Amino acid sequence: MFCEKPMAVDPAGYRVALDAIKKSQEKKLSVVAGYCWRRSASRVEAFKRLHDGQIGELASVFATYYTGPVKPMPEASARKPEWSDVEWQVRNWYNFSWLSGDGLVEQAIHSVDKLCWALKDADPISCVATGGRQLPNEGGNIFDHFHVAYEFPNNVMAHLGCRQIKGCYNENADYIRGTKGALIIGRGDKPSSTERTAGVSAARRKTCIRWSMTSSLPPSARARCSTTAPGCCTAPWWASWAGCPPTQAKRSPGKKPSPATKTWPLRPR
Known part of the structure; x- marks a missing residue:
């Protein structure tokens, strides 16, 4: 079923x-x-490596589901006289919490699922949430933004931010931090994993592609802020997975390189 x-x-x-x-x-x-991501080959592999300890002990999770309105509430004039209150609400089910559970439950539940997946489906110890309505939604009663903070065993905190407001920055990503690196999902067509390392070979350095946390910056800033190993190309976030683009940004003279980081896509072994 x-x-x-x-x-x-x-x-x-x-x-x-x-x-x-x-x-x-x-x-x-x-x-x-x-919960479709549980059947995604790239996500299954990503979480397998996470649970195998590739980025060390899990330290924190931050999941985002920032998007525009899904099913905006129509104006009251669109309601036919013969429709009862219940029929009107059922026809616009997304805008009523008793039918949809609100955007957090109906849409961002995918992020909640991945958050729990990262924690090996352990139950949280506590949860504190805030939310509200920034823009009018005449007739409906759902919020358009939430933030949830979960506390899990071993002092692990997990946060979820979701929003459904047009004209804003959109993102659906998962930032999973470990003691040895990070797993980032949603900032590209495949999950990426980073592992801090004191030194890597020249061949491996050439595979350094990007540090996803700079992706919200302007292109010039993204190129400058890329966290790379000495000698590795500082490619912007849209660099191909096969390697760095032909034109490579260079570090500013006189500045020390950032801590060594190697980044690679997660593909099934």
């Missing part, structure tokens, strides 16, 4: 979903949820 995410929008629905899973197990059937 396939159930589209989020499977439930309130505690009562959550208990129904759990009961359905229990019954499916008794009948040796499967309940599959629409």
